[in-house]
Amino acid sequence: MKWKQLSVFLENKPGALSEPCRLLAKAGVNIQTFSLADTREFGILRLVVDDSERARRLLQRNGFAVKVTKVVVLETPDRPGGLAAILDALEGTGISVKYAYGFTVKPGDKGVLVFCFDDPDGAGALLKKKGMRVI
Amino acid sequence: MLTTLSKHAMPMIRYRTRDITMLLTGRCECGRTLRRIRRIGRRTDDMLIIRGVNLYPSQIETALLKVEGTLPHYQIIVDRRKGLDTLEVQVEVTAEGLSDTVGGMEQLQSRLAHSIESMTGLHPALKLVAPRTLQRSEGKAKRVIDLRAL
Structure with a gap:
């Protein structure tokens, strides 16, 4: 979305x-x-x-x-490595994060992250393909 | 200086308007061949002297226009600190000039400052301010605030 x-x-x-x-x-x-x-x-x-x-x-x-x-908004599990998994998915694609911010919906459950990428459409599609929850 | 050249029954009057213009010779587009004066762009009393450099507000205007494409609202603040003249130019941010990153805004700031510097030879402190924060006046805008006690 x-x-x-x-x-x-x-x-x-x-x-x-x-x-x-x-x-x-x-x-x-x-x-x-x-x-x-x-x-x-x-x-x-x-x-x-x-x-x-x-x-x-x-x-x-x-x-x-x-x-x-x-911007691209992602849902990620609220546990160590949640953010790292997203960044790993982007590794080597040349997509750059301009800035990002996030918050935890329910502690221990999930976090929601807002990313501004230089290529939002490309990044959104790619992350979805790699199984990330793009909302 | 405007003055009457023929003074038959009229008192002689001279007007010192301080407008800066030029005499234009040659034929006008409309066909007239009389001498004309160019459009008046500035006045001698608009001129500021900052650190010995002559500065017309219209130069700042041209410099801002070059960067932004349209003329933003701006204000020139001249002050004297520790015996040195300071030039600050405050420029209102427009939706077109706005960036979503701090880097983008700082870039705009330095582009505006550089444009002014190359136009005038003076390095201004450039301050970005929110829209509609600079004073609006009826009629002629007050663009220059000179705080120096000269």
Whole structure:
């Protein structure tokens, strides 16, 4: 399945993160997972939400700079080697991970990982073929 | 300087507009052969002197335009720290310029800074700011904030 991640530009100052989150909350958009990349001056908030198109329009209308990126979302068992198995599957394919983040749904059960690859379609197909749970 | 050349019954008036332009000779596309003035692009009082270098805000505009394709909102902040002039250019990030990686944003930052440097000879501190955070003004935009106590 194709997941779309929204990247939002934020200034590195108190309260910068709460504004977009509050907007999404008010509109009933659920944030499924997120990651925050920061530098001294600015941050990039990466969001995976249940309705990316609506969230994008909402954020843009409220003055945020938003970029949509295709990402691959994988389910992996929550145990040692879960992430390594995914990376092993990509070994030698030339596909590069730009960044990734993840969370555990239920400890001891499974984890969900979000990957941004330089070639999302190729990576998604390949991982599926190798028996990874691409969701 | 604009002035009247014939002053029959009129008082002589001179206007020092500080506009910078050029006299154009030759025939206009519309067929007129009189002398014309070129479109006015800048004024002498727009000019900033930073570390002895003359800088027109329009140069910054051209430099930003080169990188982004469209002109983003920007603001020039000039200050003096420890006896040295500093030039900061704040540029609003647009959806087109946005990258999902920090590396991509830093690249944009340095491309903008380099473009300004090659256009003006001054190395600016380039700061990316969120959309709609720079002051908007009615009519003529206030692009320059000079904090130097000169």
